[in-house]
Amino acid sequence: MSDNYKDWPLKMPFVLWGYRTSIRIASEATPYYLVYGMEAVQPIVLDVPSLRILLESQVPEADWVQARYDSLDLLDERRLNALYQVQLYQKRIERAFINKKVKPRKIKEGDLVLKSVRALLPVDPRGKFKPNWAGPYLVTRILIGGAVPLTDLDGNDFSNPTNLDQLKKYYP
Incomplete structure:
Protein backbone atom coordinates (compact mmCIF):
# COMPACT_ATOMS: atom_id res chain seq x y z
CA MET A 1 0.00 0.00 0.00
CA LYS A 101 7.53 -35.21 18.73
CA VAL A 102 6.65 -35.33 22.41
CA LYS A 103 7.27 -38.74 23.90
CA PRO A 104 5.64 -39.32 27.28
CA ARG A 105 8.07 -40.40 29.98
CA LYS A 106 6.58 -43.22 31.99
CA ILE A 107 8.90 -43.05 34.96
CA LYS A 108 7.49 -44.23 38.28
CA GLU A 109 8.82 -44.90 41.76
CA GLY A 110 11.27 -47.78 41.90
CA ASP A 111 12.46 -47.43 38.29
CA LEU A 112 16.08 -47.27 37.27
CA VAL A 113 16.93 -44.09 35.36
CA LEU A 114 19.85 -42.36 33.69
CA LYS A 115 20.52 -38.70 34.52
CA SER A 116 21.62 -36.17 31.91
CA VAL A 117 25.12 -34.79 32.48
CA ARG A 118 24.91 -31.06 31.91
CA ALA A 119 27.56 -29.76 34.28
CA LEU A 120 30.27 -27.89 32.44
CA LEU A 121 33.66 -29.05 33.63
CA PRO A 122 36.59 -26.74 32.96
CA VAL A 123 38.54 -29.29 30.90
CA ASP A 124 37.48 -32.82 30.14
CA PRO A 125 40.26 -34.82 28.49
CA ARG A 126 37.69 -36.92 26.60
CA GLY A 127 36.36 -33.84 24.78
CA LYS A 128 33.28 -34.60 22.70
CA PHE A 129 33.53 -38.28 23.67
CA LYS A 130 32.56 -37.66 27.30
CA PRO A 131 29.37 -39.45 28.41
CA ASN A 132 26.05 -37.60 28.16
CA TRP A 133 24.25 -39.76 30.72
CA ALA A 134 25.21 -40.89 34.22
CA GLY A 135 23.75 -43.68 36.25
CA PRO A 136 21.80 -45.86 36.68
CA TYR A 137 20.02 -44.37 39.66
CA LEU A 138 16.91 -45.44 41.57
CA VAL A 139 13.83 -43.20 41.74
CA THR A 140 12.73 -43.10 45.38
CA ARG A 141 9.65 -40.91 44.88
CA ILE A 142 8.22 -38.30 42.52
CA LEU A 143 7.37 -34.92 44.03
CA ILE A 144 4.77 -32.44 42.80
CA GLY A 145 6.06 -30.41 39.86
CA GLY A 146 8.31 -33.16 38.50
CA ALA A 147 11.16 -33.08 41.02
CA VAL A 148 12.69 -36.51 41.69
CA PRO A 149 15.04 -37.40 44.56
CA LEU A 150 17.50 -40.02 43.33
CA THR A 151 19.47 -42.77 45.06
CA ASP A 152 22.44 -44.59 43.63
CA LEU A 153 22.57 -48.38 43.61
CA ASP A 154 24.57 -48.41 46.88
CA GLY A 155 21.71 -46.64 48.71
CA ASN A 156 23.31 -43.17 48.94
CA ASP A 157 20.80 -40.33 48.50
CA PHE A 158 21.62 -37.26 46.42
CA SER A 159 21.29 -33.94 48.21
CA ASN A 160 19.40 -32.17 45.39
CA PRO A 161 16.38 -33.54 43.52
CA THR A 162 16.48 -33.75 39.73
CA ASN A 163 13.85 -32.65 37.24
CA LEU A 164 11.99 -35.36 35.31
CA ASP A 165 13.06 -33.69 32.05
CA GLN A 166 16.68 -34.66 32.78
CA LEU A 167 15.91 -38.36 33.24
CA LYS A 168 15.33 -41.24 30.91
CA LYS A 169 14.39 -44.80 31.78
CA TYR A 170 17.23 -47.30 32.08
CA TYR A 171 16.71 -50.77 30.69
CA PRO A 172 19.34 -53.20 32.08
Missing part, protein backbone atom coordinates in the same frame (compact mmCIF):
# COMPACT_ATOMS: atom_id res chain seq x y z
CA SER A 2 2.85 2.34 0.68
CA ASP A 3 4.94 4.02 -2.02
CA ASN A 4 7.92 4.74 0.18
CA TYR A 5 9.00 4.13 3.75
CA LYS A 6 7.91 7.57 4.97
CA ASP A 7 4.16 7.34 4.40
CA TRP A 8 3.40 4.17 6.41
CA PRO A 9 1.95 6.13 9.38
CA LEU A 10 -0.69 7.51 7.04
CA LYS A 11 -1.74 3.97 6.03
CA MET A 12 -1.81 2.56 9.58
CA PRO A 13 -5.49 3.42 10.34
CA PHE A 14 -6.60 1.51 7.23
CA VAL A 15 -4.51 -1.52 8.17
CA LEU A 16 -5.88 -1.51 11.72
CA TRP A 17 -9.44 -1.15 10.45
CA GLY A 18 -8.96 -4.14 8.17
CA TYR A 19 -7.49 -6.18 11.01
CA ARG A 20 -10.28 -5.32 13.45
CA THR A 21 -13.09 -6.03 11.00
CA SER A 22 -11.88 -9.30 9.48
CA ILE A 23 -13.02 -12.63 10.89
CA ARG A 24 -10.40 -14.54 12.87
CA ILE A 25 -10.15 -18.27 12.19
CA ALA A 26 -9.70 -19.18 15.84
CA SER A 27 -12.69 -17.31 17.29
CA GLU A 28 -14.88 -17.26 14.17
CA ALA A 29 -15.71 -13.62 14.94
CA THR A 30 -14.22 -10.21 14.31
CA PRO A 31 -12.34 -8.47 17.13
CA TYR A 32 -14.63 -5.47 16.61
CA TYR A 33 -17.71 -7.60 17.28
CA LEU A 34 -16.21 -9.15 20.40
CA VAL A 35 -15.48 -5.69 21.82
CA TYR A 36 -18.53 -3.68 20.75
CA GLY A 37 -21.20 -6.34 20.29
CA MET A 38 -22.08 -5.39 16.72
CA GLU A 39 -20.41 -5.60 13.35
CA ALA A 40 -18.66 -2.48 12.10
CA VAL A 41 -20.16 -0.37 9.37
CA GLN A 42 -17.68 -0.12 6.52
CA PRO A 43 -16.98 3.46 5.37
CA ILE A 44 -18.06 2.68 1.81
CA VAL A 45 -21.49 1.66 3.07
CA LEU A 46 -22.07 5.19 4.35
CA ASP A 47 -21.55 6.59 0.83
CA VAL A 48 -23.50 3.83 -0.94
CA PRO A 49 -26.29 2.91 1.49
CA SER A 50 -26.89 -0.78 2.05
CA LEU A 51 -30.07 -2.47 3.19
CA ARG A 52 -28.78 -2.54 6.78
CA ILE A 53 -28.22 1.25 6.85
CA LEU A 54 -31.60 1.95 5.23
CA LEU A 55 -33.42 -0.29 7.70
CA GLU A 56 -31.65 1.21 10.71
CA SER A 57 -32.36 4.75 9.54
CA GLN A 58 -36.12 4.03 9.33
CA VAL A 59 -36.39 2.33 12.74
CA PRO A 60 -37.70 4.54 15.57
CA GLU A 61 -35.06 5.35 18.17
CA ALA A 62 -36.82 3.48 20.99
CA ASP A 63 -36.98 0.29 18.92
CA TRP A 64 -33.34 0.68 17.92
CA VAL A 65 -32.27 1.09 21.57
CA GLN A 66 -34.28 -2.00 22.56
CA ALA A 67 -32.71 -4.01 19.74
CA ARG A 68 -29.28 -2.80 20.86
CA TYR A 69 -29.94 -3.92 24.46
CA ASP A 70 -31.08 -7.31 23.18
CA SER A 71 -27.93 -7.71 21.13
CA LEU A 72 -25.79 -6.72 24.13
CA ASP A 73 -27.52 -9.41 26.20
CA LEU A 74 -26.40 -11.97 23.65
CA LEU A 75 -22.86 -10.57 23.61
CA ASP A 76 -21.68 -12.61 26.61
CA GLU A 77 -22.97 -15.76 24.94
CA ARG A 78 -21.18 -14.84 21.71
CA ARG A 79 -17.94 -14.13 23.61
CA LEU A 80 -18.16 -17.49 25.39
CA ASN A 81 -18.74 -19.16 22.04
CA ALA A 82 -15.67 -17.38 20.64
CA LEU A 83 -13.62 -18.54 23.65
CA TYR A 84 -14.82 -22.10 23.10
CA GLN A 85 -13.88 -21.86 19.41
CA VAL A 86 -10.40 -20.57 20.31
CA GLN A 87 -9.87 -23.48 22.70
CA LEU A 88 -10.95 -25.97 20.03
CA TYR A 89 -8.63 -24.31 17.53
CA GLN A 90 -5.71 -24.50 19.98
CA LYS A 91 -6.36 -28.20 20.58
CA ARG A 92 -6.44 -28.84 16.82
CA ILE A 93 -3.15 -27.01 16.36
CA GLU A 94 -1.63 -28.86 19.32
CA ARG A 95 -2.67 -32.23 17.90
CA ALA A 96 -1.43 -31.33 14.45
CA PHE A 97 1.94 -29.79 15.27
CA ILE A 98 3.08 -29.45 18.85
CA ASN A 99 2.72 -32.92 20.31
CA LYS A 100 4.04 -34.80 17.28
Whole structure:
Protein backbone atom coordinates (compact mmCIF):
# COMPACT_ATOMS: atom_id res chain seq x y z
CA MET A 1 0.00 0.00 0.00
CA SER A 2 2.85 2.34 0.68
CA ASP A 3 4.94 4.02 -2.02
CA ASN A 4 7.92 4.74 0.18
CA TYR A 5 9.00 4.13 3.75
CA LYS A 6 7.91 7.57 4.97
CA ASP A 7 4.16 7.34 4.40
CA TRP A 8 3.40 4.17 6.41
CA PRO A 9 1.95 6.13 9.38
CA LEU A 10 -0.69 7.51 7.04
CA LYS A 11 -1.74 3.97 6.03
CA MET A 12 -1.81 2.56 9.58
CA PRO A 13 -5.49 3.42 10.34
CA PHE A 14 -6.60 1.51 7.23
CA VAL A 15 -4.51 -1.52 8.17
CA LEU A 16 -5.88 -1.51 11.72
CA TRP A 17 -9.44 -1.15 10.45
CA GLY A 18 -8.96 -4.14 8.17
CA TYR A 19 -7.49 -6.18 11.01
CA ARG A 20 -10.28 -5.32 13.45
CA THR A 21 -13.09 -6.03 11.00
CA SER A 22 -11.88 -9.30 9.48
CA ILE A 23 -13.02 -12.63 10.89
CA ARG A 24 -10.40 -14.54 12.87
CA ILE A 25 -10.15 -18.27 12.19
CA ALA A 26 -9.70 -19.18 15.84
CA SER A 27 -12.69 -17.31 17.29
CA GLU A 28 -14.88 -17.26 14.17
CA ALA A 29 -15.71 -13.62 14.94
CA THR A 30 -14.22 -10.21 14.31
CA PRO A 31 -12.34 -8.47 17.13
CA TYR A 32 -14.63 -5.47 16.61
CA TYR A 33 -17.71 -7.60 17.28
CA LEU A 34 -16.21 -9.15 20.40
CA VAL A 35 -15.48 -5.69 21.82
CA TYR A 36 -18.53 -3.68 20.75
CA GLY A 37 -21.20 -6.34 20.29
CA MET A 38 -22.08 -5.39 16.72
CA GLU A 39 -20.41 -5.60 13.35
CA ALA A 40 -18.66 -2.48 12.10
CA VAL A 41 -20.16 -0.37 9.37
CA GLN A 42 -17.68 -0.12 6.52
CA PRO A 43 -16.98 3.46 5.37
CA ILE A 44 -18.06 2.68 1.81
CA VAL A 45 -21.49 1.66 3.07
CA LEU A 46 -22.07 5.19 4.35
CA ASP A 47 -21.55 6.59 0.83
CA VAL A 48 -23.50 3.83 -0.94
CA PRO A 49 -26.29 2.91 1.49
CA SER A 50 -26.89 -0.78 2.05
CA LEU A 51 -30.07 -2.47 3.19
CA ARG A 52 -28.78 -2.54 6.78
CA ILE A 53 -28.22 1.25 6.85
CA LEU A 54 -31.60 1.95 5.23
CA LEU A 55 -33.42 -0.29 7.70
CA GLU A 56 -31.65 1.21 10.71
CA SER A 57 -32.36 4.75 9.54
CA GLN A 58 -36.12 4.03 9.33
CA VAL A 59 -36.39 2.33 12.74
CA PRO A 60 -37.70 4.54 15.57
CA GLU A 61 -35.06 5.35 18.17
CA ALA A 62 -36.82 3.48 20.99
CA ASP A 63 -36.98 0.29 18.92
CA TRP A 64 -33.34 0.68 17.92
CA VAL A 65 -32.27 1.09 21.57
CA GLN A 66 -34.28 -2.00 22.56
CA ALA A 67 -32.71 -4.01 19.74
CA ARG A 68 -29.28 -2.80 20.86
CA TYR A 69 -29.94 -3.92 24.46
CA ASP A 70 -31.08 -7.31 23.18
CA SER A 71 -27.93 -7.71 21.13
CA LEU A 72 -25.79 -6.72 24.13
CA ASP A 73 -27.52 -9.41 26.20
CA LEU A 74 -26.40 -11.97 23.65
CA LEU A 75 -22.86 -10.57 23.61
CA ASP A 76 -21.68 -12.61 26.61
CA GLU A 77 -22.97 -15.76 24.94
CA ARG A 78 -21.18 -14.84 21.71
CA ARG A 79 -17.94 -14.13 23.61
CA LEU A 80 -18.16 -17.49 25.39
CA ASN A 81 -18.74 -19.16 22.04
CA ALA A 82 -15.67 -17.38 20.64
CA LEU A 83 -13.62 -18.54 23.65
CA TYR A 84 -14.82 -22.10 23.10
CA GLN A 85 -13.88 -21.86 19.41
CA VAL A 86 -10.40 -20.57 20.31
CA GLN A 87 -9.87 -23.48 22.70
CA LEU A 88 -10.95 -25.97 20.03
CA TYR A 89 -8.63 -24.31 17.53
CA GLN A 90 -5.71 -24.50 19.98
CA LYS A 91 -6.36 -28.20 20.58
CA ARG A 92 -6.44 -28.84 16.82
CA ILE A 93 -3.15 -27.01 16.36
CA GLU A 94 -1.63 -28.86 19.32
CA ARG A 95 -2.67 -32.23 17.90
CA ALA A 96 -1.43 -31.33 14.45
CA PHE A 97 1.94 -29.79 15.27
CA ILE A 98 3.08 -29.45 18.85
CA ASN A 99 2.72 -32.92 20.31
CA LYS A 100 4.04 -34.80 17.28
CA LYS A 101 7.53 -35.21 18.73
CA VAL A 102 6.65 -35.33 22.41
CA LYS A 103 7.27 -38.74 23.90
CA PRO A 104 5.64 -39.32 27.28
CA ARG A 105 8.07 -40.40 29.98
CA LYS A 106 6.58 -43.22 31.99
CA ILE A 107 8.90 -43.05 34.96
CA LYS A 108 7.49 -44.23 38.28
CA GLU A 109 8.82 -44.90 41.76
CA GLY A 110 11.27 -47.78 41.90
CA ASP A 111 12.46 -47.43 38.29
CA LEU A 112 16.08 -47.27 37.27
CA VAL A 113 16.93 -44.09 35.36
CA LEU A 114 19.85 -42.36 33.69
CA LYS A 115 20.52 -38.70 34.52
CA SER A 116 21.62 -36.17 31.91
CA VAL A 117 25.12 -34.79 32.48
CA ARG A 118 24.91 -31.06 31.91
CA ALA A 119 27.56 -29.76 34.28
CA LEU A 120 30.27 -27.89 32.44
CA LEU A 121 33.66 -29.05 33.63
CA PRO A 122 36.59 -26.74 32.96
CA VAL A 123 38.54 -29.29 30.90
CA ASP A 124 37.48 -32.82 30.14
CA PRO A 125 40.26 -34.82 28.49
CA ARG A 126 37.69 -36.92 26.60
CA GLY A 127 36.36 -33.84 24.78
CA LYS A 128 33.28 -34.60 22.70
CA PHE A 129 33.53 -38.28 23.67
CA LYS A 130 32.56 -37.66 27.30
CA PRO A 131 29.37 -39.45 28.41
CA ASN A 132 26.05 -37.60 28.16
CA TRP A 133 24.25 -39.76 30.72
CA ALA A 134 25.21 -40.89 34.22
CA GLY A 135 23.75 -43.68 36.25
CA PRO A 136 21.80 -45.86 36.68
CA TYR A 137 20.02 -44.37 39.66
CA LEU A 138 16.91 -45.44 41.57
CA VAL A 139 13.83 -43.20 41.74
CA THR A 140 12.73 -43.10 45.38
CA ARG A 141 9.65 -40.91 44.88
CA ILE A 142 8.22 -38.30 42.52
CA LEU A 143 7.37 -34.92 44.03
CA ILE A 144 4.77 -32.44 42.80
CA GLY A 145 6.06 -30.41 39.86
CA GLY A 146 8.31 -33.16 38.50
CA ALA A 147 11.16 -33.08 41.02
CA VAL A 148 12.69 -36.51 41.69
CA PRO A 149 15.04 -37.40 44.56
CA LEU A 150 17.50 -40.02 43.33
CA THR A 151 19.47 -42.77 45.06
CA ASP A 152 22.44 -44.59 43.63
CA LEU A 153 22.57 -48.38 43.61
CA ASP A 154 24.57 -48.41 46.88
CA GLY A 155 21.71 -46.64 48.71
CA ASN A 156 23.31 -43.17 48.94
CA ASP A 157 20.80 -40.33 48.50
CA PHE A 158 21.62 -37.26 46.42
CA SER A 159 21.29 -33.94 48.21
CA ASN A 160 19.40 -32.17 45.39
CA PRO A 161 16.38 -33.54 43.52
CA THR A 162 16.48 -33.75 39.73
CA ASN A 163 13.85 -32.65 37.24
CA LEU A 164 11.99 -35.36 35.31
CA ASP A 165 13.06 -33.69 32.05
CA GLN A 166 16.68 -34.66 32.78
CA LEU A 167 15.91 -38.36 33.24
CA LYS A 168 15.33 -41.24 30.91
CA LYS A 169 14.39 -44.80 31.78
CA TYR A 170 17.23 -47.30 32.08
CA TYR A 171 16.71 -50.77 30.69
CA PRO A 172 19.34 -53.20 32.08
